[in-house]
Amino acid sequence: MYFNHKVDAEKLRKIARLELPAIEVDLSDMDVSTGFDSITQRVVHDASHKSWLFFPNQEEERKRLRSKLARRIRLINSEQRTRDAAVRERRAAEERKLREAFTRRQEAARRYREMSFENKELDLRKRLGIIGRWPYYLQKASLDGNAIQEKPMIWQAALFARFVFKKANLSYDLDYKLVLSWVLERFDTGSNSIDSVSVEVKRYLAYLCACGFLRKLPVYRHKGQCYVVVHGELVPPKRVEESKKPPLQAPVPAEMVKPVRGQHEHWIWRASWPMWNDICEKAGELIAASSHGELLEALLHELSPFRRPDEPLECAAIMKIHGVSQAEVMSFLESLGLVLKSSLPGRDRPTNR
Incomplete structure (x- = not known):
């Protein structure tokens, strides 16, 4: 011691x-x-x-302990190799399943593309229970050409059947990227870019939101754009009409109105426009909610930063001929981020005495 x-x-x-x-x-x-x-x-x-x-016998004992340690190491390595082999086999099985599922989807898409238009229509009528006239919200015309080489009534009804029909209030969110991937896999897009197809799909989803079938969710950085199905029936939900509000004051008689020197309403084009994808998405919502949707859609089709009238009010003058008010046209263009309203002095405007 x-x-x-x-x-x-x-x-x-x-x-x-x-x-x-x-x-x-x-x-x-x-x-x-x-x-x-x-x-x-x-x-x-x-x-x-x-x-x-x-x-x-220190050396003999050291050899014995080293031999025992070596056996233990060999056993551990053997067990680890067995576990690694099981993991590799499981991953290989998962990859085989994914490849087989992808092959099945590709084959199903190929067969679907080869189907005649009549057979596709019959299949969709059966799946959705369509009798008689084709629903208007399943044949929305393209805004700028056909990015998807299939009639709108077919690809839109197929999209509706796959992602919306009978799927209201489920526990999952409808991912926009999933919908786009399905469309690209299911339908022929010819030589069109993915961006043009994306614009078409996003615009139609926005239209379904405006019709009351989908609700757009906030965009999160890690998740992207998602929707939730709020109405999964074939017949669209009824729109809630806004109650007409009474005027705040009685109308002023014409003899009580006189022109004064002041300011007048003036519209100008924005120097820069939003991205075309965003314009189309917002336009889809506005067009679906308007009774003049087709006319507003035709107007937007004719506009671009390099092809437009000098004055925005010229658009309103053209649309007035077809019965669309100036207020509705300018509100439409302003909501899309294409025009700005300013007030300029020097014009007479009516005012109350």
């Missing part, structure tokens, strides 16, 4: 020469007043504070 002095080198050589098994117990940190029970615990029971001074 080591309290003040450790075993010196000479004594250590004697122990080794005699091959005497010896252990040194370190008591140097214990006070002289420490009770006998504490010393007994340290010397007899604790494994700490002890070191071998000489261990007989």
Whole structure:
């Protein structure tokens, strides 16, 4: 036992020469007043504070322990290789299932594309229960050409059947990227870019929102644009008519109105327009909610930053011939972010006496 002095080198050589098994117990940190029970615990029971001074057959014991350790390592490695092989097999099985599912989808898409228009119509009528006239909201005309090489009544009804019909108030969100991927896989897009197809699909989803079938959810950075199906029946929901509000004041007689020198309403084109995708999406909602939707859609089709009248009010003058008011036309263009309203001095405007 080591309290003040450790075993010196000479004594250590004697122990080794005699091959005497010896252990040194370190008591140097214990006070002289420490009770006998504490010393007994340290010397007899604790494994700490002890070191071998000489261990007989040390090399043989080292070899034995190394052999035991090697066997343990081989066992652990074998178990790990078995687990790795199981993981690889599971991943390979999952990849095979994905490839088989993709192949089935590709084959189904190929067969669908090869179907005649009449057979596609019959299939959709059966799936959706359409009798008689084709619903108007399943044949929305394209705004700028046909990005999807299929009649609108077919691809829109197929989209409706796949993602909207009988799927109201379910626990999942309808991901726009999933819908776009399905359309690209299901229908021929010819030489059109994915962006043009994306505009067409997003515009139609916005139209379904305006009709009351879908509700657009806020966009989150990690998730992208999603929708929720709020009405999954074939017949669209009834629109809630806004109650007509009474005028705030009685109309002023014409003889009480006189022109004064002041300001007048003036419209100008915005220097920069929003992205075309955003314009189409917003336009789809406005057009669906308007009784002059087809006329407003035709007007938008003729506008671009490089092809437009000098004055925005010229658009209103053209549309007035077809029965669309100036207020509705300018509100439509303003909501799309195409025009700005400003007030300029120098014109007479009527005011109350």
